[in-house]
Amino acid sequence: MLYPIELAAxxxxxxxxxxxxxxxxxxxxxxxxxxxxxxxxxxxLRDLLLDRRPLFWVENExxxxxxxxxxxxxxxxxxRLTAIERRLALPDALGLGLFSVAGAAYAVQADMPxxxxxxxxxxxGAFGGVIGDVICNETPSLFRPSPLHATCALVGALAYILLxxxxxxxxxxxxxxxxxxxxxxxxxxxFNICLPARQAPASEEEGG
Amino acid sequence: MLYPIELAAxxxxxxxxxxxxxxxxxxxxxxxxxxxxxxxxxxxLRDLLLDRRPLFWVENExxxxxxxxxxxxxxxxxxRLTAIERRLALPDALGLGLFSVAGAAYAVQADMPxxxxxxxxxxxGAFGGVIGDVICNETPSLFRPSPLHATCALVGALAYILLxxxxxxxxxxxxxxxxxxxxxxxxxxxFNICLPARQAPASEEEGG
Amino acid sequence: MLYPIELAAxxxxxxxxxxxxxxxxxxxxxxxxxxxxxxxxxxxLRDLLLDRRPLFWVENExxxxxxxxxxxxxxxxxxRLTAIERRLALPDALGLGLFSVAGAAYAVQADMPxxxxxxxxxxxGAFGGVIGDVICNETPSLFRPSPLHATCALVGALAYILLxxxxxxxxxxxxxxxxxxxxxxxxxxxFNICLPARQAPASEEEGG
Numbered sequence: 001m002l003y004p005i006e007l008a009a010x011x012x013x014x015x016x017x018x019x020x021x022x023x024x025x026x027x028x029x030x031x032x033x034x035x036x037x038x039x040x041x042x043x044x045l046r047d048l049l050l051d052r053r054p055l056f057w058v059e060n061e062x063x064x065x066x067x068x069x070x071x072x073x074x075x076x077x078x079x080r081l082t083a084i085e086r087r088l089a090l091p092d093a094l095g096l097g098l099f100s101v102a103g104a105a106y107a108v109q110a111d112m113p114x115x116x117x118x119x120x121x122x123x124x125g126a127f128g129g130v131i132g133d134v135i136c137n138e139t140p141s142l143f144r145p146s147p148l149h150a151t152c153a154l155v156g157a158l159a160y161i162l163l164x165x166x167x168x169x170x171x172x173x174x175x176x177x178x179x180x181x182x183x184x185x186x187x188x189x190x191f192n193i194c195l196p197a198r199q200a201p202a203s204e205e206e207g208g
Numbered sequence: 209m210l211y212p213i214e215l216a217a218x219x220x221x222x223x224x225x226x227x228x229x230x231x232x233x234x235x236x237x238x239x240x241x242x243x244x245x246x247x248x249x250x251x252x253l254r255d256l257l258l259d260r261r262p263l264f265w266v267e268n269e270x271x272x273x274x275x276x277x278x279x280x281x282x283x284x285x286x287x288r289l290t291a292i293e294r295r296l297a298l299p300d301a302l303g304l305g306l307f308s309v310a311g312a313a314y315a316v317q318a319d320m321p322x323x324x325x326x327x328x329x330x331x332x333g334a335f336g337g338v339i340g341d342v343i344c345n346e347t348p349s350l351f352r353p354s355p356l357h358a359t360c361a362l363v364g365a366l367a368y369i370l371l372x373x374x375x376x377x378x379x380x381x382x383x384x385x386x387x388x389x390x391x392x393x394x395x396x397x398x399f400n401i402c403l404p405a406r407q408a409p410a411s412e413e414e415g416g
Numbered sequence: 417m418l419y420p421i422e423l424a425a426x427x428x429x430x431x432x433x434x435x436x437x438x439x440x441x442x443x444x445x446x447x448x449x450x451x452x453x454x455x456x457x458x459x460x461l462r463d464l465l466l467d468r469r470p471l472f473w474v475e476n477e478x479x480x481x482x483x484x485x486x487x488x489x490x491x492x493x494x495x496r497l498t499a500i501e502r503r504l505a506l507p508d509a510l511g512l513g514l515f516s517v518a519g520a521a522y523a524v525q526a527d528m529p530x531x532x533x534x535x536x537x538x539x540x541g542a543f544g545g546v547i548g549d550v551i552c553n554e555t556p557s558l559f560r561p562s563p564l565h566a567t568c569a570l571v572g573a574l575a576y577i578l579l580x581x582x583x584x585x586x587x588x589x590x591x592x593x594x595x596x597x598x599x600x601x602x603x604x605x606x607f608n609i610c611l612p613a614r615q616a617p618a619s620e621e622e623g624g
Contacts (some may be wrong), residue, residue, distance in 0.1 A: 027611035029566050044465070049252070051261045053467050061529050068531075113269050115276075150237050195235035257460070259469045321477050323484075358445050403443035 002102050005174065006043070006056060007063070009098035013039040014067040016091035017132055018074035019084050024136050032071035034135050038095070039067050042127035046103050046120050050110050089189045092129065093152075097182030100125025100153035101160045101174050108161060121157025125181065126150045147188035148195065156181025210310050213382065214251070214264060215271070217306030221247040222275040224299035225340055226282035227292050232344050240279035242343050246303070247275050250335035254311050254328050258318050297397045300337065301360075305390030308333025308361035309368045309382050316369060329365025333389065334358045355396035356403065364389025418518050421590065422459070422472060423479070425514035429455040430483040432507035433548055434490035435500050440552050448487035450551050454511070455483050458543035462519050462536050466526050505605045508545065509568075513598030516541025516569035517576045517590050524577060537573025541597065542566045563604035564611065572597025 017038030021031040040057045047055045057063045103124025107117035126149055160177030164170070187193065225246030229239040248265045255263045265271045311332025315325035334357055368385030372378070395401065433454030437447040456473045463471045473479045519540025523533035542565055576593030580586070603609065 025613050027613035029564075029611055030613070033566065048256060048464060049263060049266075055465060058465075058528065058532055061532060064531050064535065112266065115272050116266055116269060119272065148237075150241065195237055197233050197235035197238070256464060257471060257474075320474065323480050324474055324477060327480065356445075358449065403445055405441050405443035405446070 001170070002105055003060070005098050005102045005105075005178070006060070009043075009095055009102060010039045010057070010063045011066060011070075012091040012098065013095035013128055014070045016088060016095055016129070017067075018070050019088050019091070020132050020136050021071075022074055022079060023081060023084050028071060028075035031074050032068055034132055035067045035071045035074075036064075037135055038128040038132040039063070040128070041131040042099055042103065042124040042129075045127050046106060046124040049123070050106060050112075050120065052106065052110075089186060093182045093185035093189070095128065096125045096149070096153055096185050097156050097178040097180075098125075099128065100157045100181050101177040104157035104160050104177070105164075105174065108164060114161060117161050118154060118157045121160070122150050122153045125153035125157070146194065148184065148193055149188075151195065152181045152185040152188060155184055209378070210313055211268070213306050213310045213313075213386070214268070217251075217303055217310060218247045218265070218271045219274060219278075220299040220306065221303035221336055222278045224296065224303055224337070225275075226278050227296050227299070228340050228344050229279075230282055230287060231289060231292050236279060236283040239282050240276055242340055243275045243279045243282075244272075245343055246336040246340040247271070248336070249339040250307055250311065250332040250337075253335050254314060254332040257331070258314060258320075258328065260314065260318075297394060301390045301393035301397070303336065304333045304357070304361055304393050305364055305386040305388075306333075307336065308365045308389050309385040312365040312368050312385070313372075313382065316372060322369060325369050326362060326365045329368070330358050330361045333361035333365070354402065356392065356401055357396070359403065360389045360393040360396060363392055417586070418521055419476070421514050421518045421521075421594070422476070425459075425511055425518060426455045426473070426479045427482060427486075428507040428514065429511035429544055430486045432504060432511055432545070433483075434486050435504050435507070436548050436552050437487075438490055438495060439497060439500050444487060444491040447490050448484055450548055451483045451487045451490075452480075453551055454544040454548040455479070456544070457547040458515050458519065458540040458545075461543050462522060462540040465539070466522060466528075466536065468522065468526075505602060509598045509601035509605070511544065512541045512565070512569055512601050513572050513594040513596075514541075515544065516573045516597050517593040520573035520576050520593070521580075521590065524580060530577060533577050534570060534573045537576070538566050538569045541569035541573070562610065564600065564609055565604070567611065568597045568601040568604060571600055 014035040017035035018031050020038070021034040024030075026034065040055075040063075043056045047053070100121040104117050104121030106124075107120035112120060129149065156177040159180045160173050163173035163176055168176075222243040225243035226239050228246070229242040232238075234242065248263075248271075251264045255261070308329040312325050312329030314332075315328035320328065337357070364385040367388045368381050371381035371384055376384075430451040433451035434447050436454070437450040440446075442450065456471075456479075459472045463469070516537040520533050520537030522540075523536035528536065545565065572593040575596045576589050579589035579592055584592075
């Protein structure tokens with residue numbers, strides 16, 4: 001039932017991961033590693049936490065082939081780095097939205113309560129990107145000086161869960177959650193929408 | 209049986225996580241993430257390693273609400289950063305002591321041998337803080353130029369296990385382990401007690 | 417059946433981890449942590465992904481004693497840091513080769529398909545080293561400007577799986593896979609063999 005969503009989520013996330021790695025000049029193995037980490041990281045953590053086996057990418061082995069093929073294409077096709085920057089937003093937002101709804105749906109299937117289900121959606125949607133950032137040595141965009149990220153996953157996952165609970169048909173609830181999460185992420189990037197935060201005084205920060 | 213210990217451990221660790229995040233100027237989502245990472249990280253890793261489901265914070269969903277409420281309080285209440293520094297030590301030490309005994313107790317329940325049980329205690333007690341440090345971009349305090357941390361968790365976990373094996377009542381063995389770990393951590397911070405280490409010659413270090 | 421391979425893998429990896437930590441000037445707890453992370457990290461992740469319990473180092477508790485003993489020896493024996501650098505390559509390569517074949521063998525036993533089995537080999541062989549690098553605050557050697565690492569694990573794991581599938585006796589298939597992975601890793605370090613990568617223009621890198 002969740003197969004088409006996961007297929008799209010894996011594809012979008014792998015493209016995002018390959019673009020991240022290309023920006024850093026990674027070789028083919030590095031690209032494949034980032035792409036796998038971004039595309040499989042969140043769902044794997046969710047599967048471990050929910051004790052779901054086989055893992056979603058073991059159950060669908062062709063997901064692995066898709067990610068490796070995209071990494072190979074990224075390693076061989078010519079590209080301009082300036083063009084990558086502008087192309088990161090869409091696969092990022094799609095992966096976030098698709099994975100957060102898929103994650104919430106698995107948690108609902110496993111009879112998790114509301115807040116835990118929403119959190120599983122956030123973990124599934126946002127964790128892959130965080131690992132990608134860590135691998136690429138950037139401060140995870142989950143944290144302060146960056147547009148809304150986990151918040152979008154939370155909004156999408158909550159919308160899906162509440163619509164599902166109120167008797168809305170699966171397909172509609174899923175579509176609404178995905179659109180809400182992905183669109184809000186796109187808007188947050190476009191207009192640089194951040195949560196309010198107190199600035200840490202420079203004198204108290206160490207390591208920058 | 210371990211419920212009151214875990215409740216106190218989650219609360220203390222979440223407070224520590226919120227303070228860590230405030231020091232870095234994180235927004236509400238960042239604060240919630242650090243607080244969840246510190247409060248749930250060690251116990252989740254232990255549950256995964258011991259194959260315990262539901263996870264301790266899924267079994268007690270209100271733990272999640274407590275952590276989120278503390279993060280929200282941290283994000284809204286006014287505070288002075290200089291006061292945070294001095295308030296980090298107590299919740300850190302309490303979380304370490306409570307979680308290391310709880311972790312060791314779960315491992316003993318699962319019939320793990322001595323050393324493995326002690327290690328589970330150390331992982332449960334110390335891992336959350338390590339994740340918090342990694343998220344906040346600091347060199348994990350587990351390592352060199354910092355007061356005893358994992359060592360305190362080890363001492364407390366070992367004390368609990370040995371007292372429990374020698375027929376001491378649960379409550380007494382737990383209290384002794386918690387006090388030993390938390391007090392030694394407080395003392396280590398207060399008097400800056402570190403393990404001896406060879407200084408790595410500056411000329412051989414890379415990346416500082 | 418895999419016991420002697422894992423025993424050797426744990427020993428080699430723990431030595432590598434202790435040397436890594438000594439180079440950083442870690443104290444005894446730090447050395448034990450790095451050694452455990454390098455020796456147990458990859459296999460633990462594999463066991464979690466394959467849902468194998470007890471974990472390989474819980475099943476064989478003396479693995480833990482071996483690692484701790486090596487950390488203690490490292491913390492007490494006198495050594496020269498200049499000598500460490502030259503001694504890192506052999507335990508690194510042996511650990512990589514032994515663990516990648518052991519990881520692939522467990523995956524084959526669990527009826528995983530070809531690509532997933534090979535990936536489990538790579539994860540088991542390479543992940544410990546990556547964690548070690550992260551703990552020691554170095555850019556993981558898995559990534560760009562470094563000799564082949566995951567690639568060697570992949571070659572060894574694939575060789576083992578294909579030989580095993582073609583009816584080759586276990587011992588022979590294992591030996592061939594281990595030799596292939598370890599030797600190629602030694603050669604990659606010795607002659608600085610890297611995969612081709614596009615250089616990321618300096619102007620587009622942030623954070624160095």
